[in-house]
Amino acid sequence: MTEPSAASTQEHRSTPVGPPENPGSGHARPAIIKTDLPSRLDRLPWGRFHTLIVVALGVTWLLDGLEVTLAGAVASALKSSPTLRFSNAEVGLTGSAYIAGAVLGALGFGWLTDRLGRRKLFFITLALYLAATVATSFSWSLASFIVFRFLTGAGIGGEYTAINSTIQEFTPARVRGWTDLGINGTFWIGAALGAAGSLVLLDNSLLPGDWGWRACFLIGAALALVILPMRAWIPESPRWLLTHGEHHEATTIVERIEARFRDDGHTLAQDGLHQLRLRARDHTPLREVFHTLFTLHRRRALVGLSLMTAQAFCYNAIFFTYALVLTDFYGVPGDHVGWYLLPFALGNFLGPLLLxxxxxxxxxxxMIAATYAISGVLLAVSGYLFEQHLLDVTAQTIAWMVIFFFASAAASSAYLTVSESFPLEIRALAIAVFYAFGTALGGIAGPVFFGRLIDTHQRSAVFTGYLVGAALMVAAALIAAIWGVDAERKPxxxxxxxxxAVADGE
Structure with a gap:
């Protein structure tokens, strides 16, 4: 294919209109930019460029799944470690440190991502994760382990905001939902990798007891080292650049991306492109951020908070107490729990991929209402069968696989919803706010609540917990059905x- 002429390329270039913001300065910017760059990104066919985005950025979910699974898998090794000798309470404290780091990291790095750019932050957050998880493997005390786990969580939380916003802004609108859900589902590849890795590395015949858990934390570091150079090929989001007045750089990036597709033999349509008029800004004040989230778009905020809280409670309550149910009620040996995590992870991965x-x-x-409602109803039914002693350990595992086939798609759609329902200028921070709220309300309270129910050793008490989780999922389904946004295939x-954005008359 031949490249378009200079004239045809110029026809679609971002165009500054109106007077500059600072006419007397040496670095004047146009006050208003007229552009079709977002529309040009949405018209692109799926190509190698998008695959690179998915692999280099989507690894974040895999790393989180790995870290969460390892936290439970190495618990017994941390208690028996000659160096650490953690108590049960101290093991729980380290898990809380990771979650606290993820929440604060999401909020802090989310604000920086919207202010400084997507590209800078997804390098910083991955580097922080890499350094912190390596440091964790060299921990020498409870205090050092807690600090390093907190920093690991901060890196992962920051990754969520920078990564999800970047992926959304590069993915063509017609496949944005499937791409986002598929990437989120890789969390469970990481979970399976963590489960399998722990089964091997915690084997005392292979590594001494105090070495195995340390080697487990190096798995994530190795993956991060592979991915870090790949991110060098990913440009800054043109959408972010446009809102910050960098229209020339944004245009250059889009033209380079288009050139790749033309070199691969694709013909790109030149008609039907939508023009936007944007007023450049350096940053968005926090007061405007929260006014937009909770006043201008308060219904969307309610939907996002409901979806995030319900899935966080349901997931964290069951996943973090998964091993306790297996050991306390089904007599599964602690070192065999990993084998039951693998089919659970498979169901969770296939849900977003196939749905x-x-x-x-x-x-x-x-689909959001359906997946939330189905998973909630199935959770209540399986909880009743569990309470009535009608499930053996194999049937219980199959039941959880089926439930979380739907629940995994539902949970992934919560992240999709909060990342596409709010304006571009605050997208990363919006993801962070709802991730933090959902994790705090559902992710922290859920495991504690379920842990106490399991400590009663009464199936009826655990069934009550399942009913609470089911009710939250069904309530979220109803809220999404009434006030959800029809965002499919839309820019x-x-x-x-x-x-x-500036109206045409301004």
Whole structure:
């Protein structure tokens, strides 16, 4: 294919209109930019560039799944370690440190991502994760382990905000739902990797007892080392650049991406491109951020908070107490729990992968409501069967596989919802706010609540916990069905108009 002429390329270039913001300065920017760059990104076919984005950035979910699984898998090794000798309470404290780090990291790095750019932050957050998880493997005391786990969580929390916003802004609108859900589902590849790795590395015949758990934490570091150089090929988000007045750099990036597709033989349509008018800004004040989230888009905020809280409670309550149910009620030896995590992880991975396309075809509201409601009802039914002693350990594992086939797609759709329902200028921080709220309300309270129910050794008490989780999922389904946003196949700018958008008459 031949490259388009200079004239045709110029026809679609971002164009500054109106007077500059600072006409007397040496670094004047246009006050308003007229551009079709977002529309040009949405018209692209899927190609190697998008695959690179998915692999280099989507690894975040895999790393989180790995870390969460390892935290439970190495618990007994940490208690028997000659160096650490943690108590049960201290093991729980280290888990809380990781979650606290993830929450604070998401909020802090989310704010920086919207202010400084996606690209800078996804290097910083991955580097922090890499350094912290390596440091964890060299921990020498409870205090050092807690600090390093906190920093590991901060890196992962920051990754969520920078990564999800970047992926959303590069992915064509027609496949945004399936892509986002598929990436989120890789959390469970990491969980399976953590379970399998722990089964091997915690084997005392292979490594001494105090070496195995240390080697486990190096698995994530090795993956991060592989991925870090790949991110050097990913440009800054043109959408972010446009809202910050960097229209020339944004145009250059989009033209380079388009050139790759033309070199691969694709013909890119030149008509039907939507023009945007944006007023450049350096940053968005926090007061405007929270006004947008909780006043201008308060219904969307309610939907996002409901979805995030319900899935966080359901997931963390059951996943973090998974081993306790198996050992206390089914007599599964602690060192065999990993074998039951593998099929659980498989169901969770397949859900978003196989159902993801329906979120783009059937629609967001219908699929979000359906997956939340189905998983809630199935959780209540399986809880009743558990309470009535009608399930053996194999049947219980199959039941959880089926439930979380739907629940995994539901949970992934919560992240999709909060990342596409709010304006571009605050997208990363919006992800961080709802991730933090959901984790605090559902992720921290859930495991503690379920842990106490399991300590009663009464199946009826555990069934009560399952009913609470089921009720939250069904309530979230109803809220999404009533107030959810039909964002399927729509450009991000149509789902939520940028705060910097300017009407044609202005």
């Amino acid at each position: 993801g396309r329906l979120f783009d075809v059937v629609g967001r509201r219908k 991000l700018e149509s789902v939520a108009s940028p705060l910097s």
